[in-house]
Amino acid sequence: GAVVSQHPSWVICKSGTSVKIECRSLDFQATTMFWYRQFPKQSLMLMATSNEGSKATYEQGVEKDKFLINHASLTLSTLTVTSAHPEDSSFYICSASRPSGSLNEQYFGPGTRLTVT
Amino acid sequence: SQKIEQNSEALNIQEGKTATLTCNYTNYSPAYLQWYRQDPGRGPVFLLLIRENEKEKRKERLKVTFDTTLKQSLFHITASQPADSATYLCALDMGYGGSQGNLIFGKGTKLSVKP
Numbered sequence: 001g002a003v004v005s006q007h008p009s010w011v012i013c014k015s016g017t018s019v020k021i022e023c024r025s026l027d028f029q030a031t032t033m034f035w036y037r038q039f040p041k042q043s044l045m046l047m048a049t050s051n052e053g054s055k056a057t058y059e060q061g062v063e064k065d066k067f068l069i070n071h072a073s074l075t076l077s078t079l080t081v082t083s084a085h086p087e088d089s090s091f092y093i094c095s096a097s098r099p100s101g102s103l104n105e106q107y108f109g110p111g112t113r114l115t116v117t
Numbered sequence: 118s119q120k121i122e123q124n125s126e127a128l129n130i131q132e133g134k135t136a137t138l139t140c141n142y143t144n145y146s147p148a149y150l151q152w153y154r155q156d157p158g159r160g161p162v163f164l165l166l167i168r169e170n171e172k173e174k175r176k177e178r179l180k181v182t183f184d185t186t187l188k189q190s191l192f193h194i195t196a197s198q199p200a201d202s203a204t205y206l207c208a209l210d211m212g213y214g215g216s217q218g219n220l221i222f223g224k225g226t227k228l229s230v231k232p
Binding site: 036046049093106107108110 | 121149151153158159160161162163166219220221222223224225
């Protein structure tokens with residue numbers, strides 16, 4: 001089956017620093033990857049759509065200068081949280097899209113727990 | 118904007134019983150509706166997908182129904198087991214011009230199956 005990994009699985013950083021999270025599709029190529037954020041007891045909220053070789057598309061209310069997304073290859077997308085603040089503490093989850101007929105099947109990574117102190 | 122409600126935040130049932138989870142949405146029907154399982158501190162795992170022109174889908178002990186008139190999907194787990202305890206998420210894929218892959222998720226229902 002399709003496997004998506006994320007690194008790191010958890011990270012603690014100080015307020016004002018930047019953190020990079022990697023999302024990799026291990027056994028398939030993903031033209032499109034998605035980044036979600038999940039606060040406790042809340043639903044996954046789509047932050048941005050990342051397409052290989054082009055700029056990411058951000059959802060309304062998500063600051064593109066704060067959440068930098070790079071999709072440099074068909075198997076890797078990165079999310080950098082710049083100048084992190086405690087309110088950025090959350091569970092960040094990526095998914096990679098693989099076409100299957102008319103559908104785009106989504107395979108989710110295990111998530112990255114970010115804590116900003 | 119599209120809203121999704123999973124009516125119960127938590128559902129407790131006895132082992133062996135059938136668990137039924139509800140997902141309601143507003144506005145227009147999605148092209149595809151999906152159900153995921155999420156364990157604590159983990160990413161969602163895909164379970165089932167049902168298209169808007171399908172009434173019912175089954176996979177082993179799982180069954181999903183989709184009623185576009187009621188704007189509702191029901192997710193059933195028959196002969197439930199303690200290992201089925203997890204949070205179950207409903208997700209809509211609006212599917213403009215075919216599945217785009219970006220999903221709108223409900224908050225989930227936390228299912229606890231007691232032995």
